[in-house]
Amino acid sequence: MTEDSHIIVKNLNVWYGGNHVLKNINARIPAKGITSIIGPSGCGKTTLLKSFNRLLDLAEDVKIDGEVLVDGSNIFEADTDVTELRKRIGMLTQTPTPLPMNIYDNVAYGPRIHALAKDKLDERIKECLQRAGLWDEVEKRLKDPAANLSLGQLQRLALARALSVEPEVLLCDEPTSALDPISAKHVEEQLLSLKKDYTILFVTHTLRQAKRISDYVIFMFFGELVEFGSAEEFFKSPKDERTKAYLEGLIG
């Protein structure tokens, strides 16, 4: 289960101002498949995610200690090319944000910046939109402003955008919690179809969703990584008391 680790976290500690948000996290994220991160609200799930693509750098007053190894190299090292890291690790946020351009340019933005697929841009965009499950709905209106899309469509657009730069990892921060049930189902289905090719980290606060889609599960509780296991083991026979309590709905 942990032989093929894509991301290895070693003694990761994060402080926001005076708050110790992530407490000594140690984990090995398996390559490919969906690893859910579950836990009560405010326990650091998003922070953990954002530390993987160093989006934490954007926040004010953040202190980070420890290591995160992606394919062997520590991403916090001073000479890390952050833009390259973020190309390899893509992200979906809870509320999808369109870029102020038309749909085509939204998906083309990433490849253009990183100078990918220069003469095959049209194909690349079509491919990404298809993998995101949005192509059919937008193929006739690629030049329309992205801002006009519905929330569910925007999230799939965000997925297409994330895919456009050929990532290896997809960080998903509660990507369906703001969507209506049908759109949520769409997004879930797309991610499930992608999990054989990508390492997907999926933060959710809905146990049912986690049970539905996970291959592996991480349980976080107030900044600590409490338990980790394959989905089957985790849900059937949780080892930690806190995990048991959470799964039974007694806490969080």
Place this chain on the structure above:
Amino acid sequence: MNRRRLEEQFFKVLMLTSLSIVLIALLTVFGIVVIRGAPALSWEMVTQTPQGGFYLGKEGGILNAIIGTMYLAAGATILSATISLPIALYLYEYAGIHKFASLIRRALDILCGVPSIVYGAFSFTIMLAIGARSSLLWGIITVTMLITPLMTSSIDELLKMVPERLREASMALGTTRIEYLLNIVTRQALPGILTAILLSFGRAAGDTAAVMLTAGYTDGIPHSLGDPVATLPLAVFFQLGSPIPEVQQRAYAAGIILLIMVLLISAISRFASMRLTKFVVK
């Protein structure tokens, strides 16, 4: 109870009256200029330069001022935009060191409030010191000094309204900060930026005090930056006091053209804003 109702009514009427006073005053401004200016407009007026001297010559029109204004305002606006945008973007993105940013903004505030006559006097002093003659170039430089703080402030305010989540969305794809600024921020703020630039153009075109002694004045149309240039406001100012009615007519014609220009700018900026907001992310 009645007293309170009366008070409410009284003040309501007072408020409406106040607003009406202003709107009526606006109307009279337009009215006067149109009444005096419209009869002065003719095909010759806008296609010919003054013949026989701008102050005393009876023939000709104000083409010199029209073209002069275009050159001056366009030059100043372009120059100003190339200065304002980098400053505003820098303040938005990099001047995170708070003290520095607020210092710059305070300096900008002061510069915005400096009367155009002071910029004119300052410029004139420099010109005297280096022996420069009043010309289109110096007019452009002076007006640029005038409108750059205004443009920078406006754009700065605009950029503050760009939603922060756009930054995350862009950075998560692996862009550098400058790429984010140039590709995303400018596009998001584009309608506002355009409006700011257009309004600055209007201000540049309409100013008198800053160009009075720095741009010179002439009957002709400048062929190079070193030539003196006439502008519409100067055309009004210098020709209004002439004893010769035809010259006065030219002043009024210039006045009405200025007004038309203001209206056009307002309409264009509104229109452009509307067309461009379709890409803007809420």
Place this chain on the structure above:
Amino acid sequence: MNRFGFERDARGVMRAVTLCVPTGLILITLILVWKALPILQSHSIVELLLGSSWDPSDSVFGFFPYIIGTIVVTVLAIFITVPISLLSALYLSDYSSHKARGIIKPLIDLLAGIPSVVYGLWGTNLIVPLIRNQIAPAFSVTTTGYTVLAGGLVLSLMVFPITISIMEEVFTAIPRSMRESSLVLGATRWETAKFVVLKRGYPGVFAAIILGFSRAFGETIAVLMVIGNVAKVPISLFSPAYPLPALIANNYGEMMSIPLYDSALMLAALILLFVVGGFSILARIIQRRIYLRYK
């Protein structure tokens, strides 16, 4: 790597351009001070600021009439503008419909865009004759019409867009919930405006007045065209006056022919700079106070 090099260079250029702002301000101040120095050295401050005679060829430079002229016409403009702005802004924020606001606000913006010469045209063609033929005779005064009153009226219209837009913004920023808590108790809209909106909004009103004052202080052309340009301390609304900006504008040309004249005019410009600068800082301080209070 290319992209990072570009960012580094771009950032450097942007910082350099940004530094031009405070540099420019300091430069302007220094040069004006430097040019004003000669007259400050040869005449005492008291003589300059309080002297009433102006005879450059005799080296007599009394700024008093000009300073008073500027103050009087500016104060008059503020007196006229403030109540009208306040009431109009209140109407726009608390009484008018969305549609009405959508029409009126652009019209007011239009006022802001009109060049000062055009206001000057309006002044000479409408206001001056009005004063000469209607208003002054009503008070049994004869005048050419080129008066402080004319200057004040023209200035007030020019300042109006600034004051009303700031006040309207401030009033609109006050949350609906606050108004609702008053209305729900049965207060009238005016009482709500009085006790909630104005009370919360008065620092913003103050800032608006200061900025308006600042703008009026430095306005040159429109006032110059209607105020008469007579270098005497105005004794009534119907007297002419000679504000500082007009002094500079009218005498630019002769500046170099009489010794110390240029220095005197630069001193006038310096006075304008300091007054306007001071007001701008004051307005900022007030704005900060508002911001902190609402946090």
